[in-house]
Amino acid sequence: MATSAPPVDGRPARFAFIQLASAGDGTDKAANLEHAREKLAEAVKGGPEGRKPDLVVLPEIFNSPYATAVFRKYAERIGWSPEKRDTFDVSQTQSESIRMLSAAAKEHGVWLIGGSIPELSEDDKVYNSSPIFSPDGKLVAVHRKVHLFDIDVPGGITFKESDSLTGGDWQTIVETDFGKIGVGICYDVRFPELTAITARKGCIAMIYPAAFNLTTGPLHWELLQRARAVDNQIYVGMCSPARATSGDGYKAWGHSSLYDPMGKAVGELDEKEGILYLDIDTDVINKARTGIPVTIQRRFDVYKDVSKA
Numbered sequence: 001m002a003t004s005a006p007p008v009d010g011r012p013a014r015f016a017f018i019q020l021a022s023a024g025d026g027t028d029k030a031a032n033l034e035h036a037r038e039k040l041a042e043a044v045k046g047g048p049e050g051r052k053p054d055l056v057v058l059p060e061i062f063n064s065p066y067a068t069a070v071f072r073k074y075a076e077r078i079g080w081s082p083e084k085r086d087t088f089d090v091s092q093t094q095s096e097s098i099r100m101l102s103a104a105a106k107e108h109g110v111w112l113i114g115g116s117i118p119e120l121s122e123d124d125k126v127y128n129s130s131p132i133f134s135p136d137g138k139l140v141a142v143h144r145k146v147h148l149f150d151i152d153v154p155g156g157i158t159f160k161e162s163d164s165l166t167g168g169d170w171q172t173i174v175e176t177d178f179g180k181i182g183v184g185i186c187y188d189v190r191f192p193e194l195t196a197i198t199a200r201k202g203c204i205a206m207i208y209p210a211a212f213n214l215t216t217g218p219l220h221w222e223l224l225q226r227a228r229a230v231d232n233q234i235y236v237g238m239c240s241p242a243r244a245t246s247g248d249g250y251k252a253w254g255h256s257s258l259y260d261p262m263g264k265a266v267g268e269l270d271e272k273e274g275i276l277y278l279d280i281d282t283d284v285i286n287k288a289r290t291g292i293p294v295t296i297q298r299r300f301d302v303y304k305d306v307s308k309a
């Protein structure tokens, strides 16, 4: 039996989370895209230290209002599927958001988790989808939010994504030059199995474009990220939109943040628009796994099949 966890593959890297404000009231898609394009150009400059990030992340549903009634209206046909992973040609997509994001990733030479956008599928369903680009502008993956945000907290918040969205049915892992990264979207963070499997497949981080609210944000936003990070001894981060300061639309919690494998905050924003730079290091993962060796102490003989429990 192994006495220490095998080291993870990867190298130190820098992330930039863009806590984006909607342009105006959020209803003007062209303005939202233009604002995101400008903020991407700002993020790659690397802030006061001038250190360019390896990976830039945008928030959940950044090109449309976050409202079930309008997802279909804003939805775009991307045309990517896991079967087309090696052959997908971004110049053929009908999606203007994908074209803008691909061009930005290529122009700036960065990995890009392009937040999420409403996607219209070939069979006319609408998904909440996160496109991921390599530094040459290739669309390497699209994560469709697996777990839909259907909740009803009396006196708090009621939201039912399944009114207009369908849940995705694949897990998303991207192989970058600094390590494997898992991607989920917002409510997906509440399902520890997705993160556990991602970590066991060798990921160094799990990143969620997200948009928590003012009921569950203060209670669970930080807790869920730290729990996923400590359980799996990886980095876990969520990138939120900035909180809208006017109007009666969705009010996001903000507080984009990243936690390390020991549960320590690498960085966190408040609720306002901003760019968060975050440095990660695989040594931190390896040290955590050597010191607290849960990765090699698991008892799958006792909890063989969690789905049947």
Ligand SMILES: O=C(O)CCC(=O)C(=O)O
Pocket: 060, 148, 149, 185, 186, 187, 188, 190, 210, 211, 212, 213, 216, 217, 220
């Ligand atoms: O899980 C939560 O409390 C919030 C989730 C959410 O806002 C979302 O999935 O968009």
